Amino acid sequence: MPEHGLDARKMKILHAIIKTYLETGEPVGSRTLSKYTDLNVSSATIRNEMADLEDLGYILQPHTSAGRIPSDKGYRLYVDMLMEEKEQEIIEMKELVLEKADQMEKLLKQAARVLADNTNYATMISAPTYNRNRLKFIQLSKVDETQLIAVIVMEGNIIKNKIVTVDQEIDNENLLKLNMLLNTSLNGMSIEEINLGMIARLKEQAGIHSEVISDVLDAVANVIQLEENPEIYTSGATNIFKYPELSDKQSAQEILNAFEEKQQLAELVTRTLASEEGSSTGIQVYIGSEMPVANMKDCSIVTATYELGKGMQGTIGIIGPKRMDYENVMKTLKTLKTELDTIFHKEE
Amino acid sequence: MPEHGLDARKMKILHAIIKTYLETGEPVGSRTLSKYTDLNVSSATIRNEMADLEDLGYILQPHTSAGRIPSDKGYRLYVDMLMEEKEQEIIEMKELVLEKADQMEKLLKQAARVLADNTNYATMISAPTYNRNRLKFIQLSKVDETQLIAVIVMEGNIIKNKIVTVDQEIDNENLLKLNMLLNTSLNGMSIEEINLGMIARLKEQAGIHSEVISDVLDAVANVIQLEENPEIYTSGATNIFKYPELSDKQSAQEILNAFEEKQQLAELVTRTLASEEGSSTGIQVYIGSEMPVANMKDCSIVTATYELGKGMQGTIGIIGPKRMDYENVMKTLKTLKTELDTIFHKEE
DNA sequence: GTTAGCACTCGAAAACAAGGAGTGCTAATA
């Protein structure tokens, strides 16, 4: 177990350093620690131990005559320890009660906000991406003489619609035929299964209305595109101003920029979904330089994956300073994750 | 014309002060101005004039031994002058070419981004709100045994859908009836016209499927709600960091917060739409304390209204420091406005 | 009415001076 090569006391000291630094945000010195309750040793002893810990790379000294702060490696050890702790009890959290929202979008937005308000960190939630999309239903309806509306429903009730303008009016009978044709051919299909040959056959069967088919298929393609570029909802980005180490002009701008562009966050999401290995708990932690996105080197992010069943999943993330309250954040995240899981499964 | 009570030279000096301040962001002194090309007077003279201008409230002195900066009143005069200038030529702006996007949402997001990138200010665009929504089309379709999908199309092709779960399966014949019923009763109706009596009548006619009606009407109500709470897209919020006077921790946080919450921006939009009076040009300018939203007292915002025809309109806004390049901003905004106008009218 | 000249003001930046938290090392202690 002690693969980190730290004896019990060093461990205790490191733990104490991290804990206090999490609270104060300021380098912690030996004297402070010696007064720390259950270690009954003098500051000098602590200094010796700290020198060792520094040699081992678990803590750093910002400058010669300052206290110590945890290094990324130190945080990592701390977090891993938390992870190992027996299955954490799900905390009661009345504040997290999510109002029933009829649309996933609203629900997720709201979840992000609640999370941000509760934790005082910045949050992000990605809409679920669908590993294997299958068409469930397609419907063409006539809006007026020249306009049709195509409604496409994917498994998981992802709905998309598109207005299709046609040159010549389609009568009801033909419309019915087209609908039949589309549904019988495409129903239950995954995107990969719709190939060129099939499209050609469809167009042929559609006769004079073949160009409508193209438009409908465009809309289908659109749904896929949405899958590849998952929607991401964020909240509480300005919470970073609460942490002095992040709120100097330079870093604040970079972080907020990442939030606004969302591109980088998206990258992070896919990364998280891909490497589903921290999976005993389903929670992953990136600390500082471990972060897959640049210019957030001073942050940590804790992510969890929620399930919507049928191979669809999304990511919840909390982004804060490296000295974030990992313990609490992980608990909270876990709670929200299960919350979302149950909501979505109920709704099915 | 000279209702401001300034002779030509004072005018020139004020203009020069503002211009240089816009560029440098620093208080401008008399010596700087005396070297200003076309005023061939000494710094002493300028000082005298500046004292007058200060008495009149057009400029301020941050502290005794500093140069002068424009006051809100000064900016206002400047902007009004710009407004009066003969209809500004629409500048060519290749960068503003907007890729054809199939969805309004994407289009507006993109427009906001382009605008932000081009101006180096923060931007916002509100989706059009519909003054008098009329239903154009309602369609209920069966997705599977227990689920229906209701698609609602409003005038202007605003589409909304909702999944409706039913207890007992509805056969195709009944579905057709419901569709007929809904469309004949509601088609062309504005929201205000759908009253309780009508709803009761509908339910009665729907017979055993009356609860479906409720759900569909809920969805209709949803569309209205969306109207009251217009979607707002923003971009380039972090541009404010480019202006030192806005990027201290305090103001940056407040401004960015307003951007994240968007509530305040929404307020601003409705305000803009309501007071359609700066309308010779269709452009409105709020300077500093004129701003209807609090905690953006150090900003100015320039807004324009674009039309989608049929009484629908949205707002484009550019938010920056008080010393923003009004002239250019107004031009740009006007360009984008017409751009949007034409795009939307083409798409109809 | 304009301008040169000058004393004055006041902020910004630089220079300086404690003060103090924290360290590393050494020597004494248990």
Add this chain to the structure above:
DNA sequence: TATTAGCACTCCTTGTTTTCGAGTGCTAAC
């Protein structure tokens, strides 16, 4: 041998003082 007290040293932080210079208002001359 591990711990601790003691001490000199480092270097950040804080506050004070000094300097510097841009800019002003006023007065007197043009």
